[in-house]
Structures are given as C-alpha cells and as structure tokens.
Amino acid sequence: MIYVQNEFATLKRVVLAESEFGFPLEPRLEDLRFLKESAIQETLEHKGQDYKDAFPASQKQWEQEKIALIKVLMKYGVEVLRPRKLTLAEKQAAGNFGYSNFFARDPFFTIGNCVIEGSMRFLHRRNEIFPIREIINTIVYPEDCIYVSAPRAEITAVNDPTLGVGPFIEGGDVLVLNKQVFVGNSGLASNKLGIEWLSKFLRSYGYKVEMARLHPDILHLDCALGMIRDGLMIVCEDAFLDGIPDSLQSWKRINVSLEEATILATNGLPVSAEVYITDPAFSRIGEQIAAYGIHVEYVDYSVSRNFGGSFRCTTQPLLRMD
Template identity: 55%
Template sequence: MISLGAEAMDATRIFVDSEFARLRTVVLAECEFRAPDAMPLPADLAFLPQQASAAGSQTPGRSLAESHPDVQRAWEAEREALAAVLRRHQVEVLRPRKLNAAEKAFAGARGYANFFTRDPFFTIGPFLIEGSLRFVYRRIEVLPARDLIFDWAMRTGCLYVAVPQPAIADDDDGGAGPFLEGGDILILGRHVFVGQSGLASNDAGIRWLANLLRPMGYTVEGVRLRPDVLHLDCALSLVRPGVMVVCEDAFLDGVPSALANWTRIAVGLDEVAQLAVNGLPVTSDIYITDPAFAAVGEALARHGVAVEYVDFAISRSMGGGFRCSTQPLLRAD
C-alpha cells in the first residue's frame, strides 16, 4: 500500500490507495431514474434481481418518482441512512446535483439515470477518471457529478482525465466502446483488477486504462466474468488485507492469482444478483452491508471486522448496492 504522511494527506485530497484504506471523502449517489422507453435486451438485464421488475416498472415517459412515489421515498431514505452511518464514522459525504431539465429533455425516450456514482467516474491513486458507460441511458450520468468533481480536481491538482467517448453503435450490443465502468475496478495498491463480463467494461477500455497507468507503476489485470454478472464488485469485495467476500463461480478463469492466499468468505451465485458481495469497507475494520446478508456479516466478524447493517432493499432492487452507490475521492490510511 501507499502510505501518506500528515503533510501529504493535507495536500492530496483526491487519492484512493485500496478498497479498504480509510474512507475519508465519498460521493454518495442521488436517486433519479427514468427507464428507457425501449429497455435493453433481456440478456443484458440478467444481472438484475427478480424483484427489480416491481421496483423498476414504470409508465413510459415517467420517472420512478412519478410512477412509484412510495418506492422513491423509500429509496431516498435508504441513501440517507447510509449517509448517517458514514458520517458517524467521520466520513465526509458529498452529493451530486440533480439532473436538470435540459439534460432530461436531451435523454428523451432513451431514459436517464443518476443513481449509482460508482460507474460514471472513479478514482485510482491520484487519478480521477470519467468513465465510459455501455448502457445508453446511463451515458449522461457523469454530468450531475461533474460540477462537484471538476471543482475538487481543479483545487487539488489531481490527474483528471476521461475515457474516450464510446463509438455510436447501430446494433444491440452497445458497439465497440471503449467501455470502462467503476463497478468493474478494484484497487489493491498499484494492482488494479478490471472485470469484463460483456455487459460493462470491455477489452478496449482495459487496454486504455493499462496504457494510462503503466508509467505510474500500476499493473492492470483484466478479470473475465460470467455474462450474467454486471460488474466485478458484484462478485468480489476486498474487505481487509487477506480477507475477501467472493463468489468463485462468477469467475471464468478462477479468482485472480494475486488473491490466491486470501481468506475467502464464500457467496453463492444465486446471491450475486441480490448484491450480497457489494458491501462497503469504511476502514479495514469496519464494513457496511445489508441485514439480508447477516451470514456474510457474521463471517466477517469472526475475522475482526465490525459490521454495520443498513436496509438497502430498494437500491438493490434497482441493481446496485453500497459500493455501487458511493465513489471515494479520498481513501488512504
């Protein structure tokens, strides 16, 4: 791991050392979603839990807030509950703005999302990177966060770059990309794992990232996943040094060899869509998950991890958990 002294900590306000370094500043997602009039192909939505159809079904042309106001309120309450836990652990919580009328009008029948900050931008070491999202309805999702992250980048002098815009496609698979989504990226010091299931990040995005980070001494490793697993963080959570929550069946080539000697808290493939793996380390000793996954929490407790439980049923029904809902700007011990 990369250790920051007190002087460096004051100067470096955007930096992510690992998945379990102390979380100091985080962007927590808003709760805006309007489904596309023509949803993606069923195969592209295989990662969603079965109850997603109930939470996400909407009248065409209307947002979730308009079609299911009760679900919207519950969703917002979940995110506020998570914010409260984070603040109790001295984490600075930032929120992106809401989508404006012009952005919603531009999205039109393609729909829009402003609901999972993990994917549209991400942080690796001193790099703040705007991603490139495969689903068309998510491609303006970075805009509500950009006002915030642009300001932070300009004030801190971090390395602020963006993945090239994806090519315009005339087929159903989203085109050639490049695609690179934050949910696929797990950081372990200067070793970066990037998931590749065919639903999100692709080979072009991984090669772009490797080319960017190589001069800084980083190794980027592509990790192939089953085609019904959206992101790497749905199958693997690095909780603390030597301890991980993992669904081994989600990996086409096995768990990465760099993690071969880690203790494995196993989760079944049937729990991946429920987001059982998608918890959030606050430090290497504190982890947030849903009470639905008490078995995971009890296993972590046996390894010295204090577990905080937040009911996240609505967020999970929308396809994302605690890690999906947050993006760190500063994670360092």
C-alpha cells in the same frame, strides 16, 4: 487531497449518489439480465415514466436509504458529497433511452491520485457524469491530482446488441489494490478495449491492470468480489470464468453463491479495515465478517439493490488512505 490507496484503506471523503431514474421508453431486454425478474417487469410496465411518479412510496424509501448511510458514514468522520439533481434538459436529452443518477461508482473512479471519467455502455447511463461534474469542478480541479476522461464510445445502431466496440470502462468493474488494479469484463459493462485503454494510461504511473472475465449475468466485478481488508475477501467463485486472480488465491475467503452475488451480497462498503457496511439481508455474511474482529454496520438498502447496485455502487471515494 485526492487519493485512493485500495478498497479497504480508511475512507475519508466520498461521493454518494442521488436517487433518480427514468424508465426507458424502449428497453433493451438483453441488457436487463442482471436484474431480478420483478425489476425487469417494472421496466416493461412503466416505460417512459420517472420512478418517483411510478413508485412514490419506494422513491421515499430509496432516498431514506441514502440518509441512513450518511449517518453511518458521518459517525466515522467521513465527508459525504452529493451530486446535483438532473435538469429537465438532461432528462429530455435522454430521449427514449431513459436516464439515471443513482450509482456514483461507475461514471468516474479514482485510482491513486488519478480521477478518471469512465465510458458507460448502457445508453441510459451515457450522460450520468454530468450531475457529478460540479463536484469535480469544485473539489478535483483545485487539488494536485490527475484528471482525465476515457475516450467517448462510438455511436452504433440502437438494435446493435453489442453497442459497438466502445471503449467501455466503468468504475464498478475497477478494484484497486495498491499498485494492482483488477477490472471485470462480463459483456454488460467494461470491455476489452476499455481495459486496454486504462492499462495504457496507468502503465506510466506504475500500475498493473489485470482483466477478470465474469459470468454474463454479473454486471460488474464488485458484484462478484469485495475486498474487506488485506488478505480477506468476500467472493463468488462461480462468477469468475478463469478462476480468481492468482494474486488473490492466498486470501481468506467468505464465499457466496452466484444467486447471492446477483442480489449484491459482495457489494458492501469497507469504511476501514476495521468497519464494514452491508445490508441486513446478508446478516449470514456479516456474522462471518464479524468473526474476523471487524465491526459490521447494517443499513437496509433493498430499494437500491432492486436497481442492481448496493453500497459500493452508490459511492465513489475521493480520499481513501491510511
């Protein structure tokens, strides 16, 4: 079965990303503003290198983070699926843009029984769906579900700071709350045209799509808002240019600063409405979550967070329902 009811329903089957990244030979600095200064410096100093060659010790730690997360997920009966590794041909085809196979959340996403391939804005992520296609072919195709792809983004000049009109729609911007779907737009990832496409597609299935404009240093909506259970969220209010969506105004809030949001404080992973996974770096937040009677599991995800993503970013549910 393929179905995602909302962000905190019981997680039963999930895709967990691999740990592969190739530094671009010609980095676009305007697209790196969401990263820590140290990560930007690494990008500039290691142009064209594979991360595992530039930082072998960190590569091992990065891979171990995923293994530690798998152990926690399996403890709660979650089936974990892994994409394949990038092929040499795929790495070579990326050219000067670099390549990635590290955040399964963004190149595709699941809303209800709809599996949707997104349209990525960053040039090094345009082909990130390919390692996941084997899972789609073996798991999604046989199921009684909908499988579609967003329109391919137009090709523009590399020096175009906007990278064109898209459409761009990425899973990290998409939060599902039953028949309500929130989509972020900071100028770094999903854009207005991509959100309009998603709204048009989902309308006939009874979904309402609402855009949330975000601070320009926030990559995705899940870097500003995390739904922990019905009526409880972790949120960075300063990240919302027009305020928190009206339908969430009555929810109880665990507030984080813009600085905390940029290091992924909101990007934990609910296993269910009773269990939540976060990084020990956010124990202050974890303690507040635990005060609501929710069990908090801690996994060190520091290397993953250095790339600008955390637990939600590296996972994409195929079955999450109560």
